[in-house]
Amino acid sequence: xxxxxxxxxxxxxxxxxxxxxxxxxxxxxxxxxxxxxxxxxxxxxxxxxxxxxxxxxxxxxxxxxxxxxxxxxxxxxxxxxxxxxxxxxxxxxxxxxxxxxxxxxxxxxxxxxxxxxxxxxxxxxxxxxxxxxxxxxxxxxxxxxxxxxxxxxxxxxxxxxxxxxxxxxxxxxxxxxxxxxxxxxxxxxxxxxxxxxxxxxxxxxxxxxxxxxxxxxxxxxxxxxxxxxxxxxxxxxxxxxxxxxxxxxxxxxxxxxxxxxxxxxxxxxxxxxxxxxxxxxxxxxxxxxxxxxxxxxxxxxxxxxxxxxxxxxxxxxxxxxxxxxxxxxxxxxxxxxxxxxxxxxxxxxxxxxxxxxxxxxxxxxxxxxxxxxxxxxxxxxxxxxxxxxxxxxxxxxxxxxxxxxxxxxxxxxxxxxxxxxxxxxxxxxxxxxxxxxxxxxxxxxxxxxxxxxxxxxxxxxxxxxxxxxxxxxxxxxxxxxxxxxxxxxxxxxxxxxxxxxxxxxxxxxxxxxxxxxxxxxxxxxxxxxxxxxxxxxxxxxxxxxxxxxxxxxxxxxxxxxxxxxxxxxxxxxxxxxxxxxxxxxxxxxxxxxxxxxxxxxxx
Amino acid sequence: xxxxxxxxxxxxxxxxxxxxxxxxxxxxxxxxxxxxxxxxxxxxxxxxxxxxxxxxxxxxxxxxxxxxxxxxxxxxxxxxxxxxxxxxxxxxxxxxxxxxxxxxxxxxxxxxxxxxxxxxxxxxxxxxxxxxxxxxxxxxxxxxxxxxxxxxxxxxxxxxxxxxxxxxxxxxxxxxxxxxxxxxxxxxxxxxxxxxxxxxxxxxxxxxxxxxxxxxxxxxxxxxxxxxxxxxxxxxxxxxxxxxxxxxxxxxxxxxxxxxxxxxxxxxxxxxxxxxxxxxxxxxxxxxxxxxxxxxxxxxxxxxxxxxxxxxxxxxxxxxxxxxxxxxxxxxxxxxxxxxxxxxxxxxxxxxxxxxxxxxxxxxxxxxxxxxxxxxxxxxxxxxxxx
Numbered sequence: 001x002x003x004x005x006x007x008x009x010x011x012x013x014x015x016x017x018x019x020x021x022x023x024x025x026x027x028x029x030x031x032x033x034x035x036x037x038x039x040x041x042x043x044x045x046x047x048x049x050x051x052x053x054x055x056x057x058x059x060x061x062x063x064x065x066x067x068x069x070x071x072x073x074x075x076x077x078x079x080x081x082x083x084x085x086x087x088x089x090x091x092x093x094x095x096x097x098x099x100x101x102x103x104x105x106x107x108x109x110x111x112x113x114x115x116x117x118x119x120x121x122x123x124x125x126x127x128x129x130x131x132x133x134x135x136x137x138x139x140x141x142x143x144x145x146x147x148x149x150x151x152x153x154x155x156x157x158x159x160x161x162x163x164x165x166x167x168x169x170x171x172x173x174x175x176x177x178x179x180x181x182x183x184x185x186x187x188x189x190x191x192x193x194x195x196x197x198x199x200x201x202x203x204x205x206x207x208x209x210x211x212x213x214x215x216x217x218x219x220x221x222x223x224x225x226x227x228x229x230x231x232x233x234x235x236x237x238x239x240x241x242x243x244x245x246x247x248x249x250x251x252x253x254x255x256x257x258x259x260x261x262x263x264x265x266x267x268x269x270x271x272x273x274x275x276x277x278x279x280x281x282x283x284x285x286x287x288x289x290x291x292x293x294x295x296x297x298x299x300x301x302x303x304x305x306x307x308x309x310x311x312x313x314x315x316x317x318x319x320x321x322x323x324x325x326x327x328x329x330x331x332x333x334x335x336x337x338x339x340x341x342x343x344x345x346x347x348x349x350x351x352x353x354x355x356x357x358x359x360x361x362x363x364x365x366x367x368x369x370x371x372x373x374x375x376x377x378x379x380x381x382x383x384x385x386x387x388x389x390x391x392x393x394x395x396x397x398x399x400x401x402x403x404x405x406x407x408x409x410x411x412x413x414x415x416x417x418x419x420x421x422x423x424x425x426x427x428x429x430x431x432x433x434x435x436x437x438x439x440x441x442x443x444x445x446x447x448x449x450x451x452x453x454x455x456x457x458x459x460x461x462x463x464x465x466x467x468x469x470x471x472x473x474x475x476x477x478x479x480x481x482x483x484x485x486x487x488x489x490x491x492x493x494x495x496x497x498x499x500x501x502x503x504x505x506x507x508x509x510x511x512x513x514x515x516x517x518x519x520x521x522x523x524x525x526x527x528x529x530x531x532x533x534x535x536x537x538x539x540x541x542x543x544x545x546x547x548x549x550x551x552x553x554x555x556x557x558x559x560x561x562x563x564x565x566x567x568x569x570x571x572x573x574x575x576x577x578x579x580x581x582x583x584x585x586x587x588x589x590x591x592x593x594x595x596x597x598x599x600x601x602x603x
Numbered sequence: 604x605x606x607x608x609x610x611x612x613x614x615x616x617x618x619x620x621x622x623x624x625x626x627x628x629x630x631x632x633x634x635x636x637x638x639x640x641x642x643x644x645x646x647x648x649x650x651x652x653x654x655x656x657x658x659x660x661x662x663x664x665x666x667x668x669x670x671x672x673x674x675x676x677x678x679x680x681x682x683x684x685x686x687x688x689x690x691x692x693x694x695x696x697x698x699x700x701x702x703x704x705x706x707x708x709x710x711x712x713x714x715x716x717x718x719x720x721x722x723x724x725x726x727x728x729x730x731x732x733x734x735x736x737x738x739x740x741x742x743x744x745x746x747x748x749x750x751x752x753x754x755x756x757x758x759x760x761x762x763x764x765x766x767x768x769x770x771x772x773x774x775x776x777x778x779x780x781x782x783x784x785x786x787x788x789x790x791x792x793x794x795x796x797x798x799x800x801x802x803x804x805x806x807x808x809x810x811x812x813x814x815x816x817x818x819x820x821x822x823x824x825x826x827x828x829x830x831x832x833x834x835x836x837x838x839x840x841x842x843x844x845x846x847x848x849x850x851x852x853x854x855x856x857x858x859x860x861x862x863x864x865x866x867x868x869x870x871x872x873x874x875x876x877x878x879x880x881x882x883x884x885x886x887x888x889x890x891x892x893x894x895x896x897x898x899x900x901x902x903x904x905x906x907x908x909x910x911x912x913x914x915x916x917x918x919x920x921x922x923x924x925x926x927x928x929x930x931x932x933x934x935x936x937x938x939x940x941x942x943x944x945x946x947x948x949x950x951x952x953x954x955x956x957x958x959x960x961x962x963x964x965x966x967x968x969x970x971x972x973x974x975x976x977x978x979x980x981x982x983x984x985x986x987x988x989x990x
Contacts, residue, residue: 529958529980552823554982557799557848559924561613561863562628562877564917565887565907571920574986 003076005258006186010078010215012095014123015105016113016473020135023167024105024176025063025081031173032065032077061201062213062260064243064250069181077180078243078260080200088348089477090296091201093122094276097292098200098215098260101129101184103176104157108134108142108164111150112440114414114473120155131183132162133176138169154440189257194286195219195227197255197263197279202270204324208240210267211249213260214279217290220256221263226282230289234272235282236265270327298330298346299407299478300353300373300457301390303500304360305342307367307580307591312341318364319343322356329356334391338500338584339369339594344391347373350457369582369591372503372598375454378405378481392502395488398539404486404504407453410435411476416444419468423447426467430455431506450479454504458598489514491521492535492542496585500594510536511543517597518546524593527551532587609695610661611862614646614684615873616673617894620707624742624812627804629875629892630671641898642874643680647687649872649890649901654691657870663688664695665859665869667703668723674704678717685721699764699858701725707745709753715760725857726757727766727797733787734780737773742808754791764855766795771829773801774809774818781829789840794855798833799848800826834975847924847978864921865928866914866938873897881938885909915939915946920985922971929964929972943971951987960984 015021061081068074082095096102102123106116123130132151134144144164151159163175201213221227225238242251243261255261267273275296278289306315316333323329330346347353353373360366377389380402389395389404411432415423417439424434427449435448451460456476464472489510491501501521505513514536521534525548536544559567581588618634619626634642666688673681681702688694702723709715709728730750732738738745750767757765767788771781788796801820803813812818821829834844842850846864849857862869866885871878875892879885890904891897909917918938922930935943944952952971955961960977961984964970977984 529960529983551980551983552827554980555800555847555978556982557802559847559863559921560860561869561871561879562875562889564863564877564879564921568913568917568920568989571982571986571989574982575989578986 003256003259005188005256007073008076008078008187008258009101009180009184010080010099010187010258010260011101011103011180011184012080012082012099012123013103013105014082014096014116014119014130015135016107016110016115016119019105019107019110019113019116020167021105022081024103024133024135024165024173025079027167027170027173028077028079028177029063029065031170031177032067062244064245064260067177067181070178071181075181076259080260088352089122090294090348091275092119093126093292094198094200096123096126096128097276097290098198099126099128100187101131101180103180104130104132104151104155105135105167106132106147106151108137108144108147109139111143111147111444112154112414114412114446114475117155117414117446118412118475120157129184130157131179132157132159133179134159134162134164135167137164138166138171150441187258189216189218191220191256191258193218193257194284195221195225195279195281196286196290197221198290199229199273199275199277199279201275202273202327204270205264208264210264210270210273212263212265212267212273212279214255214263215260216255216257218257218286219281220254221279222254227263227265227279228282228285229272229274229277230280230286231277231293231295232272232274234267236267236272238263238265240264270324274327296328296348298328298376298390299349299453300347300375301344302347302353302373303334303336303339303342303371303391304331304345304357305336305339305369305371305500307369309340311366314364315343315360315366315368318360318366319345321364322359326356328352336371336393336500338498338582338589339371342369346390367591369500369594370598371500371594373457374503375407375457377407377486377504380404389504392488392504393499395504403483405481406484406486408450408479408482409453409456409476410479411449411451411456411474413447413449413464413472413474414440414444415447415468415472417442419472420445420447422467423464423472426460426463427451430460431508451476452484452506453478454506487538489517490537491517492533492537493521493525493589494532494585494587495535496587497537498584498589501597507538510538514538514544518544520596521593522546522548524596525587525589528587607660607662607693608868609664610657610692611665611667611859611867611869612663612688612692613859613869613871613873613876613878614666614668614673614688615871615876615890616642616668616670616676617874618642618670618675619672620675620705620744621742624740624808625801625804627807628671631894634675638894639676639680642894643676643683645898645901646684646873650684650687650691652902653870653872658692661692661868662695663692664698665862666698666700667859668701669703669727672705672708673702674708674710678710678714681718681723682721685718685723689722699725701727701766701857701859703727703729704753705729705745706749706753707743709756712756712759715756715762719760719762724762725764725766726762727768727795728753728757728793729768730788731768731770732773732776732780733784734776737776737780737784740774741770751791754793764795765793766797766857767791767793769796769798770801771798771833772821772826774812774820776821778821778825778828778832782832785833785836789836792840794852795857796837796842796850797848798837798850843927845925845927847926847981861925864924865934866918866921879909881914883911883914885911885914911939916989919943919947919988923973923977923981923985923988926973926975926978928968929970932969932971947988955984955987 013021063079065077067077080095082092134147148159151157163172165172196218197214197216199214203211205211228235241255241263242249276293280286306312319331328348331343334344379387379389381400382402431452433450438446485507486504487507487510489505491498518534518536531550532548534546535542581590617630619630619632621632700723733747803809837850844850845856866881868880874897876890878888887907887909896903919930932943962972
């Protein structure tokens with residue numbers, strides 16, 4: 001029983017964060033009748049706890065649903081949910097490549113935002129047919145007319161017949177379903193051709209091994225097919241093929257061209273099934289892979305250490321397990337004088353870092369110390385070689401350094417005109433290079449800047465939000481490396497260098513950052529029996545200093561017969577507190593101190 | 604027959620006119636006469652029941668009646684307690700018997716004389732301050748004048764061993780105000796002075812007051828100045844600082860309190876009182892804190908075993924409180940059968956000695972004692988002797 005390609009629609013939903021992407025996905029699944037309203041857990045597709053809490057999609061997910069359209073036909077809808085954050089841009093692009101069309105959701109009150117534009121352009125780049133939907137029309141501040149004009153003027157999409165909906169309240173969802181049928185093209189591809197299947201995600205399952213999510217572009221895949229990953233070269237025999245029910249896997253006989261589904265093949269490691277790779281038949285390979293495969297490289301690195309040194313093994317096991325599901329997570333063992341044994345970890349971005357950190361703490365019950373996240377610098381040495389620096393401690397001696405380069409992104413910031421001034425100031429202070437500005441309408445503008453990545457990984461987004469009262473939105477992509485005047489800033493506590501606190505900074509900002517770090521550390525390091533100098537240094541030069549004064553007094557005034565047990569507990573607690581601190585020379589530094597320097601700009 | 608061991612007895616009287624605002628001890632404001640009578644009866648049963656178990660092995664040489672406010676009991680009630688102890692235990696002729704009194708209820712010289720005759724030979728007067736404003740802040744029920752009247756009455760009643768409690772670091776207290784209180788007290792020349800820095804304990808009105816930010820404590824610098832005055836003036840008055848918060852004229856140290864710091868045996872009588880018997884393991888007892896239960900079963904309470912290594916730790920951290928005696932090496936060896944340096948690494952002592960926090964004495968006895976700087980930060984040092 002073959003599937004009629006003409007009755008398949010593969011699509012995704014794109015939107016700015018909080019414009020209602022996941023809610024609309026829920027409604028579509030609900031309206032097609034696969035799930036009753038009672039069975040629906042809010043936001044079916046985001047099934048990681050963390051995703052639901054943060055309201056973002058971390059892993060791509062997919063769902064197959066059946067829709068009986070007004071034309072009398074039953075259509076197969078394959079809805080692919082894409083990650084919604086710039087950290088996961090590559091994953092987004094591969095998910096889009098698995099679709100033939102996209103629904104653009106725009107908030108009826110807020111209109112177009114930076115991510116709306118970034119996602120639309122990404123979709124158009126992948127030749128998707130995009131149709132707009134205006135969401136949240138039930139909001140008092142909704143202004144669909146204005147938003148329709150905005151979509152037409154700014155993006156150039158026909159929007160006059162855009163469905164006006166409320167995903168939250170289920171208004172006008174049928175119209176969206178009909179437009180999926182009428183506006184998104186059916187897939188193409190020859191089911192008899194050599195197999196070409198695009199991997200857009202994979203997950204690890206302890207029973208089935210790796211489950212590969214793919215879109216069949218050409219050919220057909222069946223149980224028993226011998227397959228080969230064209231980029232990684234891994235081979236396997238297909239054990240099972242199927243499609244995605246709501247929250248479950250449904251086995252079927254075959255996946256022909258045009259379909260979206262999954263394959264299992266006793267693959268042990270997600271590293272063998274990289275997102276973007278092409279699956280082909282081992283015995284009848286395709287001539288060339290599908291375009292667009294990239295090996296993703298971590299953009300942000302930091303050290304992760306167990307707060308309790310004895311938990312090193314647990315941390316390694318937890319990272320092993322997380323990596324089963326996350327091929328973009330990188331880690332290797334490293335040792336810090338201050339923090340002991342831990343791992344240098346690479347992430348796609350700061351959000352990715354935070355997610356991994358939170359999952360380690362929550363799902364694996366680990367207490368972590370994180371060192372300042374940094375980007376990958378290129379160090380050109382005098383001997384003509386170049387090294388990629390991910391850990392500031394590994395910076396070669398200055399005499400061996402010819403020059404250093406840092407990654408630069410091109411950023412687009414959408415902002416209401418009232419806040420252009422403050423936002424430009426912010427970008428300027430982050431060493432931004434102004435590229436230009438476009439007015440979207442009279443009250444809103446799109447600012448374009450080139451910014452060093454290391455200036456935006458910490459807290460740029462928060463600063464942006466606070467300076468624009470929450471109205472600015474932001475998107476960026478990596479542009480390349482440029483030479484820059486960079487120095488390594490070291491922190492000395494009681495004259496001992498603390499490797500875990502060293503980081504690379506632009507020479508012009510070294511003094512300011514050093515001063516702030518010393519101030520912060522002064523507040524975090526408890527008084528000792530002696531005075532403790534805290535210094536920031538560049539090379540041999542001290543550029544900032546604070547002092548933790550010696551402890552004046554720590555004494556229990558009264559201690560008689562009835563007090564002894566209680567006082568003993570107090571002393572035990574005091575001792576216990578010390579155990580949890582890190583010993584640097586003869587100074588005990590609380591774990592908190594290492595983390596607090598990550599948040600220098602909060603106040 | 605082996606020689607009898609010495610024993611201390613602590614008797615707790617949990618009644619007060621009103622609870623002081625810093626106090627976290629077990630005490631209740633007011634009690635009617637019937638309750639007090641019933642309580643005294645329970646105390647006496649408590650004394651007799653304990654005596655039945657251990658009186659033949661011990662000779663009692665210190666007794667301390669504390670509270671609460673023991674002076675809220677009538678002379679008759681107090682005498683009953685005294686006689687019960689005297690009749691149940693063998694008392695060392697050279698005993699010390701302390702009664703805590705509140706200047707508001709200590710009574711006149713006649714009452715104090717009767718107590719003196721009943722056997723009490725040491726008074727501890729809870730003065731705290733000679734500044735009316737601070738007495739009010741603290742929630743004390745007595746006036747400044749009550750302090751001097753009580754002291755005068757005690758002298759008339761021929762008490763020659765008197766302690767006065769003084770507090771510093773009170774909300775809003777200036778260095779000058781503390782100096783005046785100290786001067787006033789040293790002027791009447793008690794044999795013993797307990798001077799405590801106010802501790803803000805959780806669950807007291809002061810705790811809430813402090814954490815709400817409504818009241819300000821003296822600064823670290825002001826406290827340091829108060830202590831400087833305290834240490835130098837007491838020295839001039841012929842007192843020595845034999846414990847972190849206690850000053851005495853030679854020979855007038857509180858023998859009962861020294862028991863606590865030397866890990867010597869003491870028996871607990873009364874509501875919520877704690878006792879300790881050294882051994883392997885040691886026994887720490889705590890009587891019930893429930894008044895109704897106590898009135899019915901004065902022996903109700905909990906008993907905890909103290910493993911020998913915990914006793915070693917306590918011997919050290921309590922020993923360090925005694926700024927002259929310190930950790931007595933010979934006593935340690937006698938009590939635990941091993942040299943202290945085999946329990947704690949010599950490097951630990953050396954580190955503190957090098958940091959100027961500790962000294963090793965060889966005479967009159969071999970001991971580790973805190974320096975004045977070590978006493979200031981004693982918790983830091985004591986904590987190192989735990990676990």
